[in-house]
Amino acid sequence: MRIQYTLARSTGFPLPSLRAALALAALLLLTVSPPAAGENWQAWRGPRGDGTSKENDLPVSWNGKTGTNIAWKIPLPGTGHASPITWGDRIFTISTLEKSGERILLCLNRKDGSIRWQRKIFKAPLETIHRLNSRASSTPATDGKLVFSTFLKVDGRTVPAPNVGSPRPITPGTILVVAHDLDGNQKWKVEAGEFISAHGFNTCPVLYEDLVIINGDHDGDAYIVALEKETGKERWRIARENKTRSYVTPIIRKIGDRTQMVLSGSKSVASYNPANGKRHWIIDGPTEQFVASMVYDGRFLFITGGFPARHILAIRPDGSGNVTDTHIAWRTNRGAAYVPSPIVAGPYFLIVSDNGIASCFEAENGKRLWMERLGGGHSASTVSAGGLVYFVSDKGVTTVVRPGKKFEVVAKNELGERCSASPAISGGTIYIRGHKNLFAIKASGK
Numbered sequence: 001m002r003i004q005y006t007l008a009r010s011t012g013f014p015l016p017s018l019r020a021a022l023a024l025a026a027l028l029l030l031t032v033s034p035p036a037a038g039e040n041w042q043a044w045r046g047p048r049g050d051g052t053s054k055e056n057d058l059p060v061s062w063n064g065k066t067g068t069n070i071a072w073k074i075p076l077p078g079t080g081h082a083s084p085i086t087w088g089d090r091i092f093t094i095s096t097l098e099k100s101g102e103r104i105l106l107c108l109n110r111k112d113g114s115i116r117w118q119r120k121i122f123k124a125p126l127e128t129i130h131r132l133n134s135r136a137s138s139t140p141a142t143d144g145k146l147v148f149s150t151f152l153k154v155d156g157r158t159v160p161a162p163n164v165g166s167p168r169p170i171t172p173g174t175i176l177v178v179a180h181d182l183d184g185n186q187k188w189k190v191e192a193g194e195f196i197s198a199h200g201f202n203t204c205p206v207l208y209e210d211l212v213i214i215n216g217d218h219d220g221d222a223y224i225v226a227l228e229k230e231t232g233k234e235r236w237r238i239a240r241e242n243k244t245r246s247y248v249t250p251i252i253r254k255i256g257d258r259t260q261m262v263l264s265g266s267k268s269v270a271s272y273n274p275a276n277g278k279r280h281w282i283i284d285g286p287t288e289q290f291v292a293s294m295v296y297d298g299r300f301l302f303i304t305g306g307f308p309a310r311h312i313l314a315i316r317p318d319g320s321g322n323v324t325d326t327h328i329a330w331r332t333n334r335g336a337a338y339v340p341s342p343i344v345a346g347p348y349f350l351i352v353s354d355n356g357i358a359s360c361f362e363a364e365n366g367k368r369l370w371m372e373r374l375g376g377g378h379s380a381s382t383v384s385a386g387g388l389v390y391f392v393s394d395k396g397v398t399t400v401v402r403p404g405k406k407f408e409v410v411a412k413n414e415l416g417e418r419c420s421a422s423p424a425i426s427g428g429t430i431y432i433r434g435h436k437n438l439f440a441i442k443a444s445g446k
Contacts, residue, residue, distance in 0.1 A: 064416030074113030080136025129200030
């Protein structure tokens with residue numbers, strides 16, 4: 001009461017009016033939804049593009065069949081391997097409705113997984129794909145104002161597949177980049193360039209300042225292109241001279257006095273200035289094709305790839321020009337992955353191969369500390385949070401490991417359905433997209 005009288009005197013409002021104002025303010029506080037806690041997982045592999053989360057108190061154990069620590073489970077329309085992304089109280093992902101040929105962008109409510117809106121991007125014949133790919137594999141990206149998504153739009157032709165052992169017909173097309181606002185209104189749509197690959201399509205948009213950067217590595221006149229976020233207008237384009245399909249999403253880091261956009265792919269590992277596409281350095285090879293994204297521990301860049309030979313490389317990032325013979329700090333072939341991206345956890349570099357063999361290395365020198373079979377094939381990329389590393393298998397089994405000198409399994413968790421998408425972490429919740437459902441996994445009482 002004393003506080004109310006003091007406020008009344010200081011504001012000049014009579015006490016009854018002040019009481020009404022305070023009641024209204026309290027009501028507004030109760031009815032306005034607070035923003036979701038924790039980091040936004042706004043793009044492929046999260047806020048840093050490397051699978052790491054700074055959140056703690058995430059669930060360690062769950063079961064998709066019994067519902068243990070499953071906050072909600074919602075069937076998604078269509079099919080796709082794109083990861084979910086989050087911004088505030090929204091989740092975004094893409095799918096393909098294969099019966100109708102529609103490609104769609106979805107916005108879901110984080111609270112319960114209900115669909116807030118669904119937008120048809122376009123309708124077209126289905127492209128040819130590898131059996132492990134989908135027609136909606138490219139994880140979208142958002143800056144909190146616009147959501148950017150990418151698809152392959154076939155052009156009606158059928159051509160012999162280039163760069164394959166067994167001849168077969170495939171469907172080429174163009175990369176379609178689309179921007180929507182958070183309410184689902186389309187702002188622009190751009191065909192960024194041609195694309196042809198016997199394995200189908202996947203390229204996740206990368207955001208840098210006012211640009212959307214698209215990797216167009218393919219079996220043709222390959223390129224990387226940067227579009228303006230607000231308009232879709234092309235800012236710069238560079239050629240990828242080896243003209244070979246790869247599916248790597250670049251990462252961007254400030255290293256020394258240079259901002260570097262680095263990626264493996266197209267018979268090389270290369271670093272570019274994301275502002276203008278100018279190349280800093282390049283390493284030849286070490287193999288032909290790549291899928292997994294790179295990671296960085298503050299000292300070395302790490303790659304894993306690929307096809308036909310598989311390699312793990314630690315690279316010093318301070319070079320210029322061709323640094324093939326000077327800047328590889330260490331390398332190995334055993335345990336390398338083609339599809340799943342690796343992770344750095346403190347002083348450790350962890351990786352799981354496509355056939356489910358996990359390894360932990362000392363990042364500084366490449367000493368292998370352990371190598372163990374997790375079981376099942378692995379396509380999803382590794383994520384980490386709270387000092388733990390999460391490996392998700394194609395069978396939907398997540399092995400939670402504590403990184404260290406000894407192999408320590410903290411938990412093994414069944415989703416109850418197959419999974420090809422990489423997890424997302426935000427607001428104390430792990431989001432995993434199965435082949436049928438999207439799961440929100442959260443510790444009980446959190």
